[in-house]
Amino acid sequence: MNMYFIALVAPAEIDRQVLKWKNYFKEHFQCVVALKSPAHITLIPPFWMKDELEDDLISSIEEFSKTQKQFEVILKNFAAFKPRVIYVDIITTRALESLHHGLNDFIYDKNKFPVKIEDRPFHPHVTLAARDLYKKAFHEAWQRFSSKEYEATWLVTGISLLRHNKKNWDVIFTSQLDD
Numbered sequence: 001m002n003m004y005f006i007a008l009v010a011p012a013e014i015d016r017q018v019l020k021w022k023n024y025f026k027e028h029f030q031c032v033v034a035l036k037s038p039a040h041i042t043l044i045p046p047f048w049m050k051d052e053l054e055d056d057l058i059s060s061i062e063e064f065s066k067t068q069k070q071f072e073v074i075l076k077n078f079a080a081f082k083p084r085v086i087y088v089d090i091i092t093t094r095a096l097e098s099l100h101h102g103l104n105d106f107i108y109d110k111n112k113f114p115v116k117i118e119d120r121p122f123h124p125h126v127t128l129a130a131r132d133l134y135k136k137a138f139h140e141a142w143q144r145f146s147s148k149e150y151e152a153t154w155l156v157t158g159i160s161l162l163r164h165n166k167k168n169w170d171v172i173f174t175s176q177l178d179d
Contacts, residue, residue, distance in 0.1 A: 002054075003164040005046040006061065006103065008073065009171055010039035010126065011154050018088065018126055025086075025129040029137045033130045037162065037169035041073065041090060041124045043100050044107060046164070047115050057113055058161060058173045064106045065159050065175035071095035075126065075152045078145040083138040086145050087125035096124055096156075103159065 010018065018039035025031035049057070074091040081087075090096070100122050107115055133141060158174040 001048050001050055003046050003048055004054075004057070005042060005162050005169070006044040006107075007040035007042050007160050007162060008099075008156050009160040009162075009174065010041075014075070014126075014152055014154055015039040017150075017152070018128065021088075021128045025133065025141065029129065029133055029141055031129040031132045033132045034127045036167070038171065039088075039126050040160070040162075041096075041126060043103050043159065044115050045118065047113075049114050053113060054163075054172075057107075060107060060110055060113070061103075061159055061161055061173065062175045064103055065177050068099055068102070068159075068177045069095075070155055070157050070177045070179050071099075072153050073124075073156055075150065075154075077150055078128075078148055079125065080138075080142055080146075082142075083135045084131055084133050085127060086129045086133065086138075086141055087127045088150060090124040090126065092122075092124055097122060099156075099159075100124070 015038050022034045026035060073096060075088050076091050077089050079087060079089040104117065107113055108117055129141060158176050160171045161173040162169040163172045
């Protein structure tokens with residue numbers, strides 16, 4: 001069994017900028033959890049799955065992706081899930097919501113993979129500091145990022161499957177969306 005999740009992985013230039021902020025959190029607050037994955041927007045959160053289903057999941061992601069058009073993601077400033085998570089905020093668009101809901105329904109309806117429908121509403125974001133940002137450090141960190149400005153866009157061209165290697169998350173497959 002391995003742990004997987006499905007995401008939109010940011011291109012290298014955005015990942016490099018996000019990595020600088022993640023390293024800031026590591027240096028100042030000893031936060032390392034967010035460093036274990038590339039900059040991404042989670043579409044289907046982590047789940048455990050038997051290794052022998054991996055090829056079928058890849059095929060399913062590929063099948064779904066062929067029905068989807070490329071679109072832009074807009075990153076704008078910073079936000080928080082108080083008092084433990086600070087992230088780059090994403091402007092939620094119809095295209096992003098449609099991709100998220102469509103993929104979740106598609107994978108869930110296959111009734112083959114051990115994914116669960118999320119109870120929480122979809123809130124796209126790129127995490128900078130997560131569960132290892134302690135509450136007392138949160139306020140200091142949030143003071144620095146709450147008024148900081150940032151804006152970037154990226155063209156979403158594929159959906160990625162990530163697998164945990166017991167230490168970090170590796171992108172093991174990225175589909176191609178229709179252009």
